[in-house]
Amino acid sequence: MKLNIREIGFTIINIVRKTYRAIFRTDYTSFIFLAIVTGAVVGLATVLFHHSIEFFNEIFFEQTAGGLYFLGAAAVIALPALGMFIQSLMIMAAPDIASKKGVAEVIKSVATKGSIIPFRNTIFHFFAPVISIGSGNTMGPEAPAAQLGGGVANKLAHLFKLSDSRKKVFTAAGSGAAIAAIFNTPLGGIFFALEIILLNEFQTATFSALILATVTSSAISRIFLGNKSVFIFHSPDVGGYHYLYLYAILGIIAGLISLLFIRYSHALDTLFNRKILKKYPQWIVMTLVGLIMGVCGYFYKDIFGIGYVGINNILANVLSWKVVIILLVLKMALVPLILNSGGFGGVFAPSLFIGASLGYLYAVGLNYFFGFQFDVTAFILVSMGAVLGGINSIPISAILIIFEMTKDYSFILPLMLAVVASTMVMQIALKKSVHEKHLERQGYRISQTKEGLLL
Template sequence: MMVKSANNHWNFRQVCANVWRIIVKQIEISPASEFIRLILSSLAIGVIAGVPSILLISGINAIKTFSFSTMADLSAYLPVWMIVAVPLFGGLIVGLMVWLWSELAAQKGVVEVIKSNFLYSGIINFKTTIFHFVAPLIFLGMGGTLGPEAPAAQTGAGMASLLGQAFHVNERRRRAFLAAGMSAAIAAIFNAPLGAIFFSVEIILFNFFQTSTFSMLIISAFTADYLSRIFLGGGTFFILPPAVIRFSPELLFFLLLGIIAGLIALLVLNLNDTVKNFFNNKLSRFNPLTKLLPVMLIFGIAGIFYPQIFGIGYDTIHAIAMGAESATTVTALLVLKVVFTALLLSAGGFGGLFAPSMFIGAAIGNLFAVFMNSGCGLSLDVTAFSIVGMAAVAASVNSIPMTALVVVLEITDNSHLIVPLILGIVMSEIIVRYSFKMSVHYLGLKQQGVRLFDGRELNVLKSLKVKQVMSPEFHKINADMSLKSFIRVITAASANIYWVIDSAGKVTGYVSFSDLKPMIMETDQVRSLVLVSEVMNRNVATAKPEDDLDYIMKLFGRLNLEELPVVDPKTGKIIGTVYRHHVIQLYNQEIFKRETVGDLATQFQTLDQVRYADLDDDFSILEMPAPESMTYQNLKILDLRKQWGIQIVLIKRFDSDGKKHVEAPGPDTTILPEDLIVIVGQSNAVHEFQEKYLE
């Protein structure tokens, strides 16, 4: 049954690919083929990424309404504290999901989308997308006090990535799909398409993009916004009265509010980091339920006294901005929001920081205006300062100043506040950037060992996996084997290290040839009595296929080994070996590919159909027509690195006008019949490949 399911999945992808090729072939008849492709793909992304966001926000509202309305109906029969059952039940479901699918649960947040974009060629696993749609839907619907923007962005990016994978678009276009999917998702949530475009530009594209990508963002965002207005209703997100600025010196107070907002943003970020470290270091041995349920219990108890804390909080933000809540209530809600945002994010909750940061900012602006009015006899407009506080905190907490500016302008319809908004955002951003020296997204990546510069990943080994370089061959021996028998084994083989396994088939140590040299001189009787388990080295670590090579190189250095066993993560049994020299070889090839791909793209525009050159004493480069036996297969299936020890670094294709286009392929790039491929590898491997296919 599993084979049938896999075949069906493959057939679906093949059908999509065939349909896409037919569409593209028909479109290419038109002189405006590229423009038409861009329009069609952008519209498709707007739909496929926008609809899940609409479903997410509708589902959250429906679950919350049903859950809390049911408790209200039962309030005549149940004690008031039973309202705690709603968030507690939500925490129970989500905690179980995290426990059962821990690997999927760990891949949450916008940082994971950034990693997928830069490290994994724009590929997001569909299971990850589904998980991060369902978990936030339940968590936020049952009262979780986080925001839906990050889950929506992750879902939108995942759906756009799925579309790109299904139609086998190249890596560059798939990354553009990812950014467009995020724009569409945010536009559908807020009905703020311009702000959604800036969201992708600031977070995914790091302010570097091409005209075609920007066009795709615009079309996708406005398509999703249109759909959202149809299904969720149009109009301004927050219906607020026009904010009033009564005198020019009032701008100085907005400047002061920006400084306060920056300091509050620092408090929020540092508290989040401190609580996260506490949960990761002190409570790491506890299962997800043990960590999340106590927090949800305390959260539910707090909600008995301040029910406004339940849920995303858009209604409460509106009330605060309107000045409908007392200063005492706003202060209490501010403290609760800051504390529970940090606790819920760290304990395993699902959601983002954008909505909480708007909530916190609106509360800060409200309290600032109320305090200045009552304490200094001024008449500052509470709504105006709530709006500016909302934008200033959201900008600095999330490192998205332009997004915060444009989104707040769109959702409040107070465009005349643009100067106060800019003042507040700039001051708060200066404070946070001065303290952290980088955006919070860069910081999050850095904490995971990923270093980006202008959108390029600096730690190459972090982006490479053990499965890309592991060898299926390995030498193993039983722990209860006698030394005499083992010596017979090593005389018949040429391995340097033998992995010692126990009765369950798990690696417990290793024996190297150098370790045995002193034993070889012992008498035959002694060798018969001594067991391998008595002389083996127990200082061994194992690798898994999904481990990154940066981690593996650190193990090599720590253990002073040249190879490590690769084990199945489920059974713990050895399935292969990873060698240090293979890791270094792959690293060198990847560095060469990344550093020279741009120059090669220019140089190979003018080359003949078959060209060969030695790069140095060890490496060569070859350009040749794609062999017929390789066409209509993707690079992941061909696996030329494993079969030949070479790598395709560029593909040259011809359009309908006969012009050449050069692109850097990804794992899912499909070889087409008229492609010219550029191959890099060790000289002997390139020679062998050339002789095989250019006879």
């Protein structure tokens, strides 16, 4: 019996060795294998990230809120403050790691030769946004997911001892795969990596890795999270083609709103770093910001969390235009406030929320003041893409993400027109992408050939 077990063990080892040699016999087969492995691991990590947000949301809003029963309905006010306080403790415990947040860190890793993303950074930036979003702060999961995917892929690349050029490719592929998994948008994930992480640097090998990784991660995401659209709406009627100019105007307005959002965020960044955080402890500042978030959520619950419920309420036309205006203002004000005070999270989902509110108000205004009978849904969806593309400097990704998230092709022409108009406004105003400007504010400069990141 022992001999048989030993023989079976040797047989398995031999099979593994032969498989390993077959896979890594050529660069091409090893490249395909590693891209698929990267997509699978990132997909599983993203699914865990998604479930962790839901888990912490349940802890905060059901168990913690239940423990504060003596506050009654007002208990929800304390939850975002508690989440911000916990994040401030994490920042105090690891200030250097905490400062390395967002997609910019992945861009720097990709653009810098031999750059390593420490795995402890990846773990930290897994839990911090989970606590932030789970406690009700009005942030999105996509930037942390992209950082998670890039960090996991970078770690795998180092374990497999890949060259610097291959590490760059797979780190970008990991970020794209995470976006594909979190949004269920494989094409959007590919072009997110190309437009943001790689700053539009295109190579055939890179594209192949992106495709394999995003397809694999999307498949895993659909297995565990399902394949249904998060948005609920009827098929929109975009009107006649002679009304396309109205969508172009909407795109320009979306660009101006995006520019206002970015300018406001930069102003807050300067205010917090140069004045407020030098006078007051960060834990006090963050807790107060959390209380402001909680008060706003107490009166307008659609502002809590990622915001998909609020977007669906806007699509369903169950909110009055007055409430939508308030939600738009609150989302515009709170997201940069939370981020710049030290909170964690992304701005993709808030961009969609801002776009939905703007599109709704634009369509209602056209119908009321000019006597049109437009389908409000079409303008909401188009505006979501326009603001997403404007705030994040991702025109192609924005079009594809909206198309894939809605699974509807009927409004693709006005969507493309509005997104291009929005990003045009941003390019005229900023001259560069939002992410390049952010890196410049940190003291980095992207070379013209995009071969390196120069300090």
